[in-house]
Amino acid sequence: MTASGGDTQHGIRRRNLARVLRTVAAHGPLSRPAVAARIGLTRAGVAPLVEELLRTGLLIESGRAAPTGRGRPGGELMVSDRGPAGIGAEIGVDHLAVCAVDLRGRVRARIAADAANRGSAPGPVLRRLTALCAEVTARISAEGLRPAGLAVAVPGLVARDSTTVVHAPNLGWRAADLAPGLAPATGAGDDSPGIPLTVENEAHLGALAELRLAGDDAERPGPPPDFVHVSAEVGIGAAVVVEGQLLRGARGFAGELGHVPVYPDGRACDCGGRGCLEQYAGERAVLRAGGLPPERTAVGHPGPGGRIALLARRAADGEAATVRALEEAGTALGIALAGAVNLLDPQAVVLGGALAGLAPWLLPSLERELALRTAVAAGPARAGGPLVTVSRLGADGPLLGAAQAALQGVLNDPLHFPAPAHSPQTRIG
Known part of the structure; x- marks a missing residue:
C-alpha cells in the first residue's frame, strides 16, 4: 500500500510533536519519562x-522532577505562558465579546460590550468586533503573546468548513461571509493570508469547551464522551458529541434544537416555522412570560448574564410568574430533548450557556418530560437513562470554546506557529 503524505517521516514527526505538546498542555507539568x-x-x-x-x-522547563531511578533527574515540562494565544470572539444578539487564552488555557485578556446587533448588517458589527480584537491583541502583545488564530462564535447556521453564516434568524443574517469583514482582525491582506479564521455555531463551540475545559476540576469531572450539549442566549442551540468528537452533519448544521417544533400549531417563529422550542424556552420568551420586557432588562448588561441573573434572582425570591415561566420553558426543553435522546442514546445531557444559571428551576420539569417521553428513565440517578448535568462554564462556554478552537492549529501542528525572532527562554526556576 502506498504511504500517504501524512505517513512520511516528516508527517510522523509532526504528529508526534503535536502529541507531546497536547499531552503537556493537558497534563503538565510532566517529566520526560512521564510524557x-x-x-x-x-x-x-x-x-x-x-x-x-x-x-x-x-515548551519550557521548570525545576526538577523526582529522580527516575536511572541517570540524573529530569526537568519538569510545561507549556509556555508566552508565544501563541487563541483569540475567541462571540457575536450575540445584543453583545460582543473577545478573549485571549494561552496554551495553558488561561484567559489573558477579555472585553465585552453592549451591541444592538439584531437587524444590523454584518459590516458594522464586524468593524466593531475587529476593534475589540485589536484591543485584546494589544493587551496580550505586552505580555509576549501572539495571536495564533481567531475563532468567532455566532448564533446561527454556519456552512461546514467555511466562514459563511448561512442563516442567523436572531441577527437577521443570511449568506454572510465573515472573512472579508474580519480581514483586519486576522491580518489578512494582499501580501499575507493572516492568522487562521474559524467561524462556528456558538453551541458547537460551547460543547468543545466542555470537552477541553470542564474536566479540569477533579471533583467535578467533565462530560462523558457521548453527550448532547444545550446552549442558549436569545436563541437555543445544541451540539451532539459522539465518542469525543463533534457531530457536525453533512452541511455543518447538526444540533439546531431551537427550531425543533414542540407545539406544531404554536407561535410563529423568525425561522418561518411554528411552535419552535425558542418560542417557549428562548430567553426572550421566558422574559416575556415572566413579565420582564427583554429590551428594558438588557440595558447595562453586556451579554446574557445580567438578564439571566435577574431571572434567577426573581425565581429565588419565589416570584410566581418567573417560576411558572421557567417551569414551562423546562417542559418545552424536555419535549425537544426527548427526541434527541431517543434517537442518539447519549450518556448525558449538559445544560450550558445562559441556561446553566437557571438550572434549579428548569431541571424538574425538563427531567419529568424526559422520563415520560424517552425509552428509559432520565435523571440524576441515571437509572439507565442519560445523566442530566449543568455546565460549570455556563454562559462563558461559547467564548472560551472559540478561543480554544483558535489554538487548535498550533496544538495539531506545532511547527505551524513560527518561533519568535529572539532565542526563547527554555528553562526557568
Whole structure:
C-alpha cells in the first residue's frame, strides 16, 4: 500500500510533536519519562521532540522532577505562558465579546460590550468586533503573546468548513461571509493570508469547551464522551458529541434544537416555522412570560448574564410568574430533548450557556418530560437513562470554546506557529 503524505517521516514527526505538546498542555507539568509513558513512545524517541519544542519556545522547563531511578533527574515540562494565544470572539444578539487564552488555557485578556446587533448588517458589527480584537491583541502583545488564530462564535447556521453564516434568524443574517469583514482582525491582506479564521455555531463551540475545559476540576469531572450539549442566549442551540468528537452533519448544521417544533400549531417563529422550542424556552420568551420586557432588562448588561441573573434572582425570591415561566420553558426543553435522546442514546445531557444559571428551576420539569417521553428513565440517578448535568462554564462556554478552537492549529501542528525572532527562554526556576 502506498504511504500517504501524512505517513512520511516528516508527517510522523509532526504528529508526534503535536502529541507531546497536547499531552503537556493537558497534563503538565510532566517529566520526560512521564510524557513518554503517556503517549507510548520510548524516552529516546521523546527526547528530540521535547528539545525541538523547547527551542521553539512552546515548551519550557521548570525545576526538577523526582529522580527516575536511572541517570540524573529530569526537568519538569510545561507549556509556555508566552508565544501563541487563541483569540475567541462571540457575536450575540445584543453583545460582543473577545478573549485571549494561552496554551495553558488561561484567559489573558477579555472585553465585552453592549451591541444592538439584531437587524444590523454584518459590516458594522464586524468593524466593531475587529476593534475589540485589536484591543485584546494589544493587551496580550505586552505580555509576549501572539495571536495564533481567531475563532468567532455566532448564533446561527454556519456552512461546514467555511466562514459563511448561512442563516442567523436572531441577527437577521443570511449568506454572510465573515472573512472579508474580519480581514483586519486576522491580518489578512494582499501580501499575507493572516492568522487562521474559524467561524462556528456558538453551541458547537460551547460543547468543545466542555470537552477541553470542564474536566479540569477533579471533583467535578467533565462530560462523558457521548453527550448532547444545550446552549442558549436569545436563541437555543445544541451540539451532539459522539465518542469525543463533534457531530457536525453533512452541511455543518447538526444540533439546531431551537427550531425543533414542540407545539406544531404554536407561535410563529423568525425561522418561518411554528411552535419552535425558542418560542417557549428562548430567553426572550421566558422574559416575556415572566413579565420582564427583554429590551428594558438588557440595558447595562453586556451579554446574557445580567438578564439571566435577574431571572434567577426573581425565581429565588419565589416570584410566581418567573417560576411558572421557567417551569414551562423546562417542559418545552424536555419535549425537544426527548427526541434527541431517543434517537442518539447519549450518556448525558449538559445544560450550558445562559441556561446553566437557571438550572434549579428548569431541571424538574425538563427531567419529568424526559422520563415520560424517552425509552428509559432520565435523571440524576441515571437509572439507565442519560445523566442530566449543568455546565460549570455556563454562559462563558461559547467564548472560551472559540478561543480554544483558535489554538487548535498550533496544538495539531506545532511547527505551524513560527518561533519568535529572539532565542526563547527554555528553562526557568
